[in-house]
Structures are given as structure tokens and as C-alpha cells.
Amino acid sequence: ADKVTLQLKWVTQAQFGGYYVAKDKGFYEEEGLDVEIKPGGPDVAPVQVLAGGGADVMVDWMPSALAAREKGVPVVNIAQPFKSSGLNLVCRKETGITTPEDFKGKTLGTWFYGNEYPLLSWMSKLGFSTEGGDDGVVIQKIGFNVDPLLQKQADCITAMTYNEYWQILDAGLSPDDLVIFSYEKEGISTLEDGLYVLEENLEDPAFQDKMARFVRASMKGWKWAEANTDEAAEIVLENDMTGAQTEKHQKRMMGEVAKLTAGSNGELDPADYERTVETLLSAGSDPVITKEPEGAWTHAITDKAL
Amino acid sequence: MSRALPVATVIAAIIVIWYLGAVWMNAQWERDQAERAGVEITLAEIIPKTMAQERPVLPAPHQVAVELWDTVAAKPVTSKRSLVWHGWITLSATLLGFAFGTALGVILAIGIVASRTMDISVMPWVIASQMVPILAIAPMMIVVLNAADVGGLVAKAMISMYLSFFPVVVGMVKGLRSPDALQLDLMRTYSANGAQTFLKLRLPASLPYLFTSMKVGVAASLVGAIVAEMTLSQDGGLGSRLLNGSYYGQTMMIWAALIASAVLAGGLIPLIGAAQRLAMRGRPT
């Protein structure tokens, strides 16, 4: 069987359920693939792993993939299992925030490590300086969890619909205590978990073929996971070697993730790509990317696969 | 045991302070919750609630104890939900890295003491190497090691080594230089060669320094293993528990992992103390 190493963007969880399902249900094996799934973690940059030859394909968000491309690591999107964005900015209601205009003078917490681009783009679109002051917002880097919101260290924080949002509710805040801004609804969403490979590898037809089979099996996994969220969550749980995940949380996450993958057969919609690029380019003084990328995606693989 | 009573007293004091801290630090949340719900809450109502929160700022000791019981005693040690299992994973990387680190530290120290060129050229860079924030390069190191086909355990041990060799170098250099002029002159009169002076004088004289440094080194090694486990979370280990506990807001899991790692360190350090007593038996105390 052909060996494929997949580098995830984060730790083993239902966010990556489709891949685990494909592996567990033998979809990869059916395609003659022997897939190793490497979870990520804080400060694991999937692009680096890819560039270092530690993986053949990675899961990453498009803003950071495009940024990497501009930095000289030519990664190419070969498939886009996530159709829509699960990213939100969640604020405590008591801060008085009701519209994006109210962010002025407030403290917003975000993850960094390539995950900050969507927020920065949004702020520059709103015309807010991120340096603080009366006309700006204070940006803070937050760790992996929602404590800054709970402990009132930040007025708003970024939260995924499938994870942090539920943690906030679990912690005892009710939806009534919160004001939620969805990137999707604000029209500034950027593409999330897509599959990327190194451009130079794509020149090899054998590699193309391998990736086509990989994408086909992965999408089969995703569609199975969408249809069987609870079982998919259990597969994820089995693959979690840390024993830290809870069934309740993973099942819920799988349910939410299923909503994000729902509209995709794996093929990247060029319109989504354009919107992402436009959002990123429009960021003011310190844009994520400075020029229109070229060749950042291909349908070659999905065309073959589907 | 002459230690039992004092240790028990100190632990009791810590627990009392801990409970007070838990009440004090968690109370704000209860007050906020009451305010959001629009109800009045009295202190008598707050206190019990502060000790039973799911995401406390500081969990009460018994909450951590329950978690520890669940993950240590109530799970088979082969379960991935067992803290013993994860502790063992961390311990093995720690010990391997500590062995590498001590060996590297001792070898460097010998070189530094033996060669003036080594001393002035290498020592500043050894120091500078420690100013490199390990967490920043740990993932990169692991990426590189992985590309070179180095497995998880060894990769983790390398990080441990990186952190633990330094205290050993510093302490060992000092120890190897601690013999006084008279003791060194004696060796000169025997025209002892470098190896003999080392084995029969410098090494025994350095032991108190070496073991003190090793106690620091083993703690550093543990930290290194845990840092590496955050990157290599798929292998489990206390680091992966810390990461996941933090990520999923499972405060009890964090504290249980913290306590487990403290207990590990707490077990390793006396072991080194015992080795020290063995190696230095007969010397005046």
C-alpha cells in the first residue's frame, strides 16, 4: 500500500472526524493507502512539517496557507472538505457590545499562530486600529481556552461553533449572557480546514494519483461522519491516545462540524476562494497577503477523485 | 519516621490555605452568576458553591483528589484514561532524557575543565543555548527529528536532554574545580596524569556539586518531557493531559496532571539523594 502521512492542524478531535473515520472504516485501505494521521498541537506549524518532509498532506486554514505561500512555501489547496466557517467572536453581553461598531475601546482575545488573520482582516475592514486607544481595539493573544472571557480578562474572544462556544455554555453562561458575531454572517469568513500539499510534489503523476485516492477516501469518511455523527465521534475517541476527550463533547462537536462540511463534496468553490482572498487583501496596514496569489489551488485532484 | 509529622503538618497547612484560596478566588464567579440571574446571594450560600464549580479558578483540594482517585486508582493502569499510564510515558522520556543530559553535561564539563580552549570557547555558547526558549524550538526540533526518522520517545528525550544538561554542566564545572591547591599539588607530586587526577581527586570532590545539579537537572528534564508531549500529544503523557485539560477547560485534569508531575519529581529527587548518600558514604555530614 502507498504510505500517506496527514498532518492535522490541532489535536485529535471531531474537527478531524472524517479522516479518522476513513482510516477506521478501511476507506483508505480500500484505496490501497496506508495513512498515518499525525495530530498537531500548540506551535506545531503544519506548513513546517510539510516543508520538512514530515508529511505529504496537511489540514490548514486558508489564510495561513496563503501566507505561507507568499513566504515561499508553495502549498496548494487540493480539496476543501469544510464549506463554511465555524469562527465566531463571542462577547459578554454586560460589556454593552451589540454591533461591531461597539468594539471600539474593547479588549478582544484571539488565538494567534496563523489563526489571527481573520480577526485582523475584519478589524481593518472596520477601520479599527489594533494598537488600542480610543479609536481602536486592544488585541490580546489568548491561550487555548475560554477562561479570558469567563474571567473577564477579555470582552470578546474568538470561538469555534464546534468547541469553544459550547465550553462557554458549559461553564455556566447562557446564550442570553452572550452576543455572538459569526464571521460567516458578517460576510468576512475565510476558508477553514482544507487539504494542502507542496506544489512541487504535484508534478509527480504518481503523487497526484495517490492524493486523488486519498481525497476520495477522506471525503467518503466525511460523508459517513456527517451521516453518523455519534459513531464518528466514538471513532475519534478511540483514536485519542491522551484519554482526555469526553464523549459528550466530541459528539456535540461532530454534530457541529457536520454542519460545516455539509455543503462540500471536497471540491473547492472558487467563489469561496475569491472571497477569502479579498478579505485577506483588504486588511489595512499589515495585510496577511500583499498580492493576489496564483496557483494556490487546483481542481486536478478533486477532478480525478470525484 | 521523623519526617512524617513535619510533612503532615506542612501538607495540612497547605490544604487549609488552599481551601481558603479556593473560596476567595472562586467567589467572584458565583457573585457574577447570581447577578446575571438577578438574585441575591449570601456568603453562606457562596462558600459551598465555590468548592463545587466545574471550571473554578482554583479547584478545591477534594475536587482534585476525586479526579486523582478516578484516574489513578479507579482505572486500570493500562487504560489511556489512567494517570499512572500517562505518568509512566512521561517518566520514561524523562529518565532517558535525563540520562542523555547528565552524560552530555558531565562530558562537556570534563572537556571544559580539561581544556582552556574548550572553557573559553564553548562555555559562553552553552550558556547562550539555554536562552533559546525551548518551547519555541521544541516543535521545530521534533519536526526535524521526525524528518530524520527519530521516534517519539527519543525526540522527547532530546528536549529533556536540552534542558537538563545545563545545570549539570554548571554544577559539574564548579565541582571539578573545587579541589584546593594542596589537594591538587599532591597529585602533581605523584605526576598523576589527567585521567588519574580526574578519577581520584576531581571527580570525588565534585560529587556534592554534581548531585545537587542532578536534582535540578531531573526536574528540568521532566519539564522538557512535558513540553515535548504537548507537541507529540498523540503519544499521551502528562504533557498531553495538561494541554487537553487546558484546551477543553477541564480544570481538574490540569491540576491532577500537575500534581502527578510534582509527585514524579518528588519521587525522582529523593532517589538522587539516595544515590548521593550511597556515592558519598563515609563523608562527614
Added chain:
Amino acid sequence: MSGAALPVLALVIWAASWALNVFMTGRERAWPWVRYAVPALFGVTLLALWEIGVAALEISPVLLPPPSVIAARIAGSLPILWVDFLQTFKGVMAGYAIGCGAAFLTALAVDRSSFLQRGLLPVGNLVAALPVIGVAPIMVMWFGFDWQSKAAVVVVMCFFPMLVNTVEGLRAADHMQRDLMRTYAATYGQTLVKLRLPAAAPFIFNGLKICTTLSLIGAIVAEFFGTPIVGMGFRISTEVGRMNVDMVWAEIAVAALAGSVFYGMVALMERAVTFWHPSQRG
């Protein structure tokens, strides 16, 4: 350059520079500047090998940029590097002072009371051996995003090495030296100031030196878990994510430089205070 020539070239550079260093060390008495030239040459050699190696092995700049690129980045980013340095060093210095001070006082308490010695030392060892990485998120939650939480992490990190070394050092005075103090019926404080502390100084400085490096690591690592968007740790983690690996190394270089200067100052103090110790008399 051909594959075979490369290791040879590297080896030649290495051997030549080492030989030169050995030669210079031999003339140390005549040429005092050798003290600085030798480590500098050693470092330059490492950098040269790095530069050649990266180019020859065609290592991707997102994995490891060559020193020339890093140098250019340092030169081009001085203002950012400077504010990051200031932010981080606030936490380092405050934490270092508080952590080492607290450990020192604890060591005295432990030394004073055998009850504490037997009770606090084992427990203290446990508590202080907590891994930074677990402590940092908690400290950020307790002490906020700014430098105070970094200082708290540094305190926790420095405490243990300093405690162990100080306790060991307080045992260093030999029997006769102590007996002398007994004959004077010296008070505890007098014995401490005039005998135990001077005798402990080599050990205490050992702890202080180890803490310089630990405090820097601690402060930088703590910034990974929450920080205003400035600071060396913040920059490092952010720029890795942005594939600006040259900036990461620029920060690392500044950290190494600043940390080494910090260490060097402690070492100078050590030399002044423990001039009498055989290890300082050469």
C-alpha cells in the same frame, strides 16, 4: 557544490578554527583579548557552518533560515525587537528577584528550623518542581495578561533550583569553621552573616546562574499562553505561525544575547564575591 566536497569543507573550517583557537588560548597571558576572541571565533565558525550547511543541503527557509538572513532581519526590525525585549524583561527581572529572594528566605527558614527542614523541603521540592507549561496558563488566569503573570511563572521556575542550592550551600561550612563560631557564642544571625553565607556563596551563585536561564525560558514560554501582543515569546510563537522563521531566530538571537549578558553579570558578581574559592582562584 558537490555533495562530497561539503562535509570536507565543513570539517576543514572546523579544524582550522579550532586549531587557531587552541593556538590563541596558548598565548592567553600575552594577549588578554584572547578571552573574547576565542569564543567569538567559535561562534563565527558555528555560524559559517550553519550558513554553508543550509545552502548546501537546500534546507527550506521556513525550517531554518541562514544566519545572513537572520542578521538582515535583526537589522531591519530593531524597534520591534526592542519593545519585545522590554516587555519580556519586565517579567524576567521581577520574577527573578522575587523568585530567588523567596527561595533564599525559604532556605533560611528551612535551615533555621529542623521541623521545617523535614517538613517543607520535601513538600517544597514537589511544589516547586511543577512544570512551567502547566503553571503558565494558571498564572495567566490568575495574574492577567501582562508581565505580572510572566513574573509569577518565573518565580515558580526559579524557586526550586535556588532553594536546593542555597540549602546545600548553607551546609558547606566545615566543622572547624562552625566550631569557631560556637566558641564566640555567636548568635544565629552572626553565624549566618559571617560564616554560613560566605561559605554558601559558591552554591548560591550556582543557583543564581541557573535561574538566569530559567527565568528567560519561563517568561518567554508564559507568553505563549496569553499576552498583550508584544513580547519576545509572543513574537516567536506568532511569527512561526506566519512562517516568518527569520524573525523567530532574530528574537531567539536577542534572547540569547540578553540572557548571556544577564548571566555574565551574575558571573562577574560571583567572581567578586567568591574570589577566595578555589574554583575562582584558577
Added chain:
Amino acid sequence: MSVVSASALSLTFETDDGPVHALSNVSLEVEKGDFVSFIGPSGCGKTTFLRVIADLERATGGAITVNGVSPEAARRARAYGYVFQAAGLYPWRTIGGNIRLPLEIIGIPKAEQAERVARVLELVELEGFEKRFPWQLSGGMQQRASIARALAFDADLLLMDEPFGALDEIVRDHLNEQLLALWARTEKTICFVTHSIPEAVYLSTKIVVMSPRPGRIIDVIDSPLPKQRPLDIRESPEFLEVAHRVREGLRAGHSYED
């Protein structure tokens, strides 16, 4: 009142290798103003006895008082100055700093400290070495520095463990005279360990001869010599007779079988 009063004192060290009986059934009275020398083979317990008086070692049997109180109380009252067998100077202090040490501890004013240091340095002929560090001095000079340190302390009881062992005859004679003069002038009580029979006889009002392990007192000789002792008294018949008696006692006790 006796300055030191020991009765049936014994001391046993427990070692891994079995007990060592360092002192056994030692009874002795030292009166105020006495100059008592202890002489005996190496390892017989002289140092140990001095250490018991100084409360640096605790007897395992018998009773002892110093100035009528326990050795501990006497030590706390700073009743004595002690010259150790080895110099034991602190390496981080200069010679002057070492001598000043006890003065700082008992809280003598700065000016008087300087004055005392200068005086005792002159007494032991180390003028000009005040600023040197111990490792820059010869063995004999270190020993003299340690004597100076004890003299600067100026207690009424002086415990001296082979203070002049590393000194040449001339300096030794000189210091012997100085010590006698000091003793005569100040009425100090002195317990003095020496290996030199002439020195013991020349200096002492009372000579205690000890036998080897377990250390016992085998002879206590009260000196018939007058308090005024020129150096040439060492050729007088009384002197030689006492010396002879000491030598005999030593020889008798010198049975190495134990």
C-alpha cells in the same frame, strides 16, 4: 571557685567501626589564674578534653563545670577564647578581617577593633600582613594569625591547642615570653596543649600528663617554679627535674597496645 572542674569525665565516639573511648574517668580542677598544660601522646584525647570544656563536644559520662556553670552556659557567656590545632582561618577574610571577626561578633566599636587588631598583630609579629588573605601566608604565619584572633577576643579563659606547633624555636620562645607576660599581667586562666616538654614546664603552674586511648590522666604535676620566669630558668635544676618527671610519665603511658 574552680574555673574548670571535671569529675570522672568520659567520652566515647560511636563510629561505624565500633566505639572509640577518647576520654575515660578524667577528673581535674583548674583554678583561677592557673596555667595548665596538657601533654600526652598523639590521639590521647587532649583536643577532645579542650573541646568538652568549650562545649564543642558533650561528655558521655561524668560531670564538668566551667566557671561554676555548665560548659554551655559558659560558652554563651563568652567565657573563653579558643585556638584550634589547625589555623582554621576563613578564606574570604583577610588576616585583619579574621582577627576582627570575634570583635565584630561581640560588638566592639570599630575604633577599638582596629586598635586591638594592630596590637595582637604586633604581638605575633605579623605587622604588615593585615590585608593579605590566608592562602598567601606560610603555615606558621597562619597559625600565628589564629593565635592573634583568640588573643584579640580577650576572654578570661584561654584554651590553646598546640598553638606554637608550627613555629621555630626563636619565635616560639618569643611567644612563650609574651604569653607568660600576658598571663601574669591579666590573671587569665590558660589551658594549653603542647607536645614540647620544655614548653610545658616553662609555661605552666600545673602539668597534666595523659595516657593514650582511652585517654586518662596519669600525672598532675604542680610546678615549683616561681611566677617570674626568665628564659634561662630552663637550665635550673628544678626545671630539669620537673621535665624529667613529665618525660617519665609520658614514657610510662606510652603503651601503644590497645
Added chain:
Amino acid sequence: MSVVSASALSLTFETDDGPVHALSNVSLEVEKGDFVSFIGPSGCGKTTFLRVIADLERATGGAITVNGVSPEAARRARAYGYVFQAAGLYPWRTIGGNIRLPLEIIGIPKAEQAERVARVLELVELEGFEKRFPWQLSGGMQQRASIARALAFDADLLLMDEPFGALDEIVRDHLNEQLLALWARTEKTICFVTHSIPEAVYLSTKIVVMSPRPGRIIDVIDSPLPKQRPLDIRESPEFLEVAHRVREGLRAGHSYED
């Protein structure tokens, strides 16, 4: 061929406090089989001179050879055994282990090591203390252990820096006799620092009297005493005459003004 040949040797220590002239213009020949004693006031440079012979200190002027070669070459050839002024036992080794140390270093077989250790322990009367640690011994016992260590080494040249300083007269007499017997039997060359005039005269074929800083040789006395020396030779007129001459030399050199 001279064992030690020094001509116009001088040595100056540079200290923060200015230079210390420890040796100045010292010329001396020590022939094979000589027993040379060095005597002189404390701090006059005796130890320094021995250290120069032993290549532990380098002269700053003049020339010196040991066995016809440089001190360094002689040291490398393990030409001498050295007894330091302070015992300098390694605290982590037992007495036996300390004595065995040089034997291990020169690679003597185990069995012979044990035999030699037993022999020298007996010589210095420390049988039964082989397994003790240094800090469990009295000062004199430690010094004897360090003598034993040097004797076990068994070199042709012995450098001894006040080896018997902390010993009582009886043991000292005994060890003096032992040392003389050893010297007569083995034809060793011995350089011996002492503060005791009788000891110097009793032991030596040649007595070197030194004056204080800057250390100079002020007298070299060839002993008229026969090689066979019973202890009571010390009452003979020749003996007393030599002793007198040494004392005069010492006194003359004892000008403390410098």
C-alpha cells in the same frame, strides 16, 4: 651528581599588595644520600624552596636541577615523595585509601599495595585505623597518616615539610629513629623542614639555616656526627656545639625588620 642543585635561585610572589620576595639568591647542592634539614623563622621561604624542588612553584630567577634534570622532568619521573606541612588527606577516602592513593596512581599491584599500606601504617603506629576517615582522627594522627602516604610511595628523594610538628616528644623520637634507620638502609636523599633545632641536628648530615624575607641561606653546617646515631648522642658535646651554631645563626637572621 647532585640530587638538588640550586644556584642563585630567587622567587617573588606578585600579590595585590605588592611583590613578596620569598626566596632570594639561594644556592645549594644536595648530594645523593644527604639528609638536609632546613631551619629558619616562620615565613622565611622553607616551604617555598621545597615547592620549587618539587616543581610546584617556578623560580623567578636563577637555576635549579633535580637529579640533573629540570624539576618538571624529575617530577614526571616521580623522583620524590612529598609530605606537606598540612596533612591534606582526601576527606572521601579512608586512611588506608589515602595511603593507597599514590600506589594506585603509579600502578602498584593490589596485593603489594595492601602489604605496603600495612607496613607504613605500622611504621607510624596507626595500625587499626586503616578504615577510619580523616576527620575521625586527631591532628597528630592525621599528620602521621600523611607521612605514611609519602613513605608508601617509596621515592629516592623525600621532601618533608615539618612532618613531625604535631607529634609528642616520644612519638617524635620514635619516628626520628625510624626515619634515620630507613634513610641509612635505603640511601634515600631527604630534604627536611623542621623548627626543632635538636631534631635538625640529630637527623641531618647538613643543616641549612635560613633568614626571613627575602629568604636567604645564612649558614650551611655540615654535621660532624657519625652516621650511626643513638638517641643519647644528643647529649654529646659535638651535638651541642652544632645546635649552638644553628641557634646563633637563627638568632642572627631573626631581624624582624622588613
